[in-house]
Amino acid sequence: MLFLNYIANRLLQMMPVIFGISLVGFFAIHLVPGDPIQIMMHGHASPESVAAARAQLGLDRPLLEQYGRFVMLAVTGDFGQSIVQRQAVGAIVGERVLPTVFLLSYSTVLAILIALPLALISARYSDHLVDHAIRIGGMVGFAMPPFWVGLLLMLFFGLYLRWLPVSGLGNDFADRVRHLLLPSATIALFLAPILVQSLRSAMLEVMTADYIEVARAKGLTPRRILLKHVLRNALIPVITILAVNIGWLLSGAVIVEYVFSYPGLGSLLVRAVSYRDYPVIQGLSIVFGVLVVIVNLMADLSYILVDRRVLKK
């Protein structure tokens, strides 16, 4: 019962967000200054075909009716036809969801692998030289434009050393992991500095708790306290931090996918914007928004696994 309450509560809290996402997606075409149809067709279209496109998109209907129709169709994954590709937007966007999700999961794993040891060292030796070095390294990493890092990694590991492929998807899983190492590492380098800082402060906070004092009084070694007691209790903040930064991760993915010509949602967005393919942009903004909502929901669920106390709150 507690569990269902918790989930229902979370879902209820997300309703305004989902409503807002639908508004952003809906108005992506209505707020275009001038005539979106003319802009989409780049000015060379007969009045008849403009009128036909307008009718096809339903832009000649009252606004409220259009919104209702948009939501009804969006729920079923129908966002109309792409102007450029003459294909259903749902299909174009749909086939790119999984590659992006794969890239993001891969980057997250890499980012955790980079950030966790650094945060542990930083927290263990806080305000020592190594802590300062990690923090300054983080600042440098934070300031690196992801598209620039991507280009440099491509140049060095792909073209100069020829260790790794710079494009393509790979055939089986292992090959895919190899193919996506460079783009994932680029996103991970972008995410890791923030993870290190938030993890470090989460761990420092845990370290002041009473049970750590008890563990210390029992005579446990600092190493054991850190790995067994601190790390486990710092898990909730880690999940929160990852969930909060999902928007961040997606932003990084947009640019990195474009740099590596990776067939995901981000590169599709950049292309749709440059062609002014509004139905695709509408579909993508909904999908991006929904991805964030789903990740937050997953984070809420995983809190229960880590710490059942959240159900009682």
Add this chain to the structure above:
Amino acid sequence: MTSLANTAPLSRRLLQQLIEEVRHWPISLKIGTSVLTLIVLAGVFAPWLTPYDPYYQDLLNALQAPSWAHPFGTDMFGRDIFARVLYGIRIDMQIGFFTTYVPLTYGVMLGALAGYHGGWFDAVLMRIIDVAVAFPFLVLIIVIIAILGPGVHNIYVAVFLVAWAMYARLARSEMLVERTKDYVLAARVLGFGSGRIVLAHALPNIISSSIVFSMSDFVLNILLVSGLSFLGLGVQPPAPEWGAMIAEGRDFILDAWWICTLPGLVVVLTGTALSLVGDGLARRLGHNRKSLM
């Protein structure tokens, strides 16, 4: 509080106060501020620091490697990259500054008012913030630019529409704590209007966390502008914007690594300096690292 300091002219006293303040700065703030000042000065005095025109095409000297004549080399049109990077400071720092501090101004005010008053205004504002934060920032900006069309002007519009939300959220949560304090109560007892209490009394106390955060935000906004320009949605060529320069160098990366590498290094230097200032400010203002970095 020596009598000497009090009788000295005002400018002298201010200078002494400034020196005294700087002496208390943490080392990161000192280094960050110095580097940042140098970068800004380099942008302001760019015409005196380089003999080259950032737009002048010298096709005979295209794709020259870094040398004494061209410290950062030349690009495919023979333009001097060092000159372009210097003039780029004017573009990137300016856009970075305005995209950070304009939204900060009204974001903090909106958040503070919402936190003080509560009620329907607070509820509506928080829902709007939830939506603004739910979207990946870059995606939302790109969608708005898709609506309005590319260009600097529309970057400003897009960022001004979205970026205030973080500041409003920050200021609101600070205000919720602040409004229970005695001095706010005292001001209310004195019969001051809520506008006066929020803006004149509470604001100075809640703004420091936003200022610390703004340093990380400044870095992100420089990355945003250069990223959008890299994608062709921001500052348009031939303007010497850092991200646009990196995009131009992309096709020549094998033969001329310097075209995209060196402007990127300047972005990293600028961003690191800003982060150092943020870190130093957080320490100086007594916040325990509320900045992103």
